[in-house]
Amino acid sequence: MDLPEPGSELSPAVEAARSPSWSVRAAAGRRLAGAAEDVEIARVLQRLLLDGQDTAVTQETAEALLERWDVRGLRMVLAAFSSADDETGDHLDVAINNICCQSEEGFTRLEALASALVSDADASVAREAGRLVRACSSRRR
Numbered sequence: 001m002d003l004p005e006p007g008s009e010l011s012p013a014v015e016a017a018r019s020p021s022w023s024v025r026a027a028a029g030r031r032l033a034g035a036a037e038d039v040e041i042a043r044v045l046q047r048l049l050l051d052g053q054d055t056a057v058t059q060e061t062a063e064a065l066l067e068r069w070d071v072r073g074l075r076m077v078l079a080a081f082s083s084a085d086d087e088t089g090d091h092l093d094v095a096i097n098n099i100c101c102q103s104e105e106g107f108t109r110l111e112a113l114a115s116a117l118v119s120d121a122d123a124s125v126a127r128e129a130g131r132l133v134r135a136c137s138s139r140r141r
Helices: 011-016 022-035 039-049 055-066 071-081 086-100 104-115 123-140
Strands: none
Touching: 011 022, 022 039, 022 055, 039 055, 039 071, 055 071, 055 086, 071 086, 071 104, 071 123, 086 104, 104 123
């Protein structure tokens, strides 16, 4: 895996993503979320979204990706659902609720982003996006 060059500003965060400390891994996820376009960083973020040791890492990483308010961030979170166990899935849902479902504007933005993903090539992403669109639509009724 080609990770950032040793002098890169993201190298410490990539290294921190392997820390035995959940809080260090969570902080790394938050720091790396802004560089999710980078293929190698995206792989690290996916690993943190599915952190097998502490769901706080999952939730912090997911919230940071959702705070981007873009399709890429939401897609990464939705993709994690396909591999998540029930507890991890619950924390991914909590992250969506914490970031996207606190206001009418948030619901509207979430629905627009999820609508862009309902025909995603990854069937699991498309399925989760459809679930979000339906949830946002039913909330307005």
